[in-house]
Amino acid sequence: MARVNIPSFKLNNGREIPALGYGTWLGMDEKFGFSTSGIPKMVEALSYAIDIGYRHIDTAHLYRVEPEVGQVIDKKIKEGVVKREELFVTTKVWQHFHREADVEVSVRGSLRRLNLDYIDLVLMHWPMSISQDGVDEKIDYLETWRGFESVLSKGLVKSIGVSNFNVQQMDRLLKNCKVPPATNQIEINLNLGQKELVDFCHANKVLVTAYSPFGTMVPSRSAPNSPEPKLNNPTMLEIAKKHGKTVTQVTLRYLYQRGIVSIPKTVTNSRVLENASIFDFTLDEADVATLAKFDNGFRTVRPIFWQDYDNYPFDKVPEKLEIPEGLRIWKNGINSDID
Numbered sequence: 001m002a003r004v005n006i007p008s009f010k011l012n013n014g015r016e017i018p019a020l021g022y023g024t025w026l027g028m029d030e031k032f033g034f035s036t037s038g039i040p041k042m043v044e045a046l047s048y049a050i051d052i053g054y055r056h057i058d059t060a061h062l063y064r065v066e067p068e069v070g071q072v073i074d075k076k077i078k079e080g081v082v083k084r085e086e087l088f089v090t091t092k093v094w095q096h097f098h099r100e101a102d103v104e105v106s107v108r109g110s111l112r113r114l115n116l117d118y119i120d121l122v123l124m125h126w127p128m129s130i131s132q133d134g135v136d137e138k139i140d141y142l143e144t145w146r147g148f149e150s151v152l153s154k155g156l157v158k159s160i161g162v163s164n165f166n167v168q169q170m171d172r173l174l175k176n177c178k179v180p181p182a183t184n185q186i187e188i189n190l191n192l193g194q195k196e197l198v199d200f201c202h203a204n205k206v207l208v209t210a211y212s213p214f215g216t217m218v219p220s221r222s223a224p225n226s227p228e229p230k231l232n233n234p235t236m237l238e239i240a241k242k243h244g245k246t247v248t249q250v251t252l253r254y255l256y257q258r259g260i261v262s263i264p265k266t267v268t269n270s271r272v273l274e275n276a277s278i279f280d281f282t283l284d285e286a287d288v289a290t291l292a293k294f295d296n297g298f299r300t301v302r303p304i305f306w307q308d309y310d311n312y313p314f315d316k317v318p319e320k321l322e323i324p325e326g327l328r329i330w331k332n333g334i335n336s337d338i339d
């Protein structure tokens with residue numbers, strides 16, 4: 001069987017995090033509900049990922065797949081493929097659990113669903129606090145963070161971090177915390193380089209993780225107005241050919257060379273292997289300069305339905321949208337499968 005050798009970055013608490021992880025967000029269907037049809041493929045691809053050497057898994061309460069992720073981990077440990085301490089499991093606390101005491105409720109729920117004794121990294125999924133009914137609870141993320149510091153001190157988690165925080169929010173959190181966040185997980189791809197935010201995080205010893213690392217490059221995310229590069233972009237193909245790699249590998253390698261962790265999602269075994277086979281070549285200065293030119297600030301993940309809520313981290317746009325039911329209703333609704 002093929003093997004990949006994924007290096008690690010160091011977090012500000014001295015722990016190590018593999019520079020590339022397996023993303024488990026299966027997306028939403030056309031009605032913004034959670035589709036479970038992708039789960040069997042994800043289970044197979046995640047099993048394969050661990051078999052070939054992936055050690056970092058990115059999941060979240062929101063994704064409704066923690067039980068399946070836990071089952072794969074359990075199976076791989078029982079098969080002797082991996083030891084628990086060799087794995088790095090990240091999960092996230094959703095917006096409904098932002099009261100200080102609720103963070104522990106959420107983390108204990110994740111531990112139970114994942115069937116783990118501890119979680120390696122728990123993130124505040126978004127800085128906004130929104131109830132199941134879509135009400136803006138206006139809970140300060142500094143209060144929520146105290147809940148994170150508490151689950152850390154109780155040993156339920158090894159590291160704590162945030163996601164989707166902007167520069168101002170990171171700055172305020174860093175100035176008002178006991179334990180600094182180990183990471184900020186944000187969207188980064190060729191269209192959205194996030195230079196200012198990445199520089200700020202790195203200057204403050206906060207590691208950055210890139211979600212949606214392919215942006216709209218891949219057909220599943222591509223829309224009529226989405227900018228270049230796509231997978232068939234001639235400039236990208238030229239760089240890829242020069243290194244004997246694929247366009248997606250060049251894209252992920254560029255993130256690695258910027259000191260950024262990436263967590264690409266794929267339910268396709270060949271892509272599981274492809275995405276992690278990026279640690280045996282180096283982009284040169286000219287490649288890096290060419291890739292940097294694709295940065296135009298275009299966001300793939302634009303949850304504009306949250307933009308009027310306190311602490312929405314991105315620029316607002318004139319459009320209006322209702323919060324999709326799948327991001328709101330957790331019980332007694334379409335997503336009654338998981339608490």
Ligand code: NDP
Nearest residue numbers: 023024025211212213214218220248264265266267268271
């Ligand atoms: P990605 O950028 O990882 O893109 C996923 C898509 O790319 C899928 O359609 C996949 O297809 C396709 N793909 C993967 N590898 C290749 C390849 N080598 N060649 C061609 N196509 C490929 O987007 P995500 O939004 O899923 O982001 C990754 C992860 O980040 C998520 O799974 C989740 O864990 C995390 N995330 C976190 C967020 C947050 O708010 N903190 C928000 C969004 C994501 P297929 O699966 O069919 O192979």
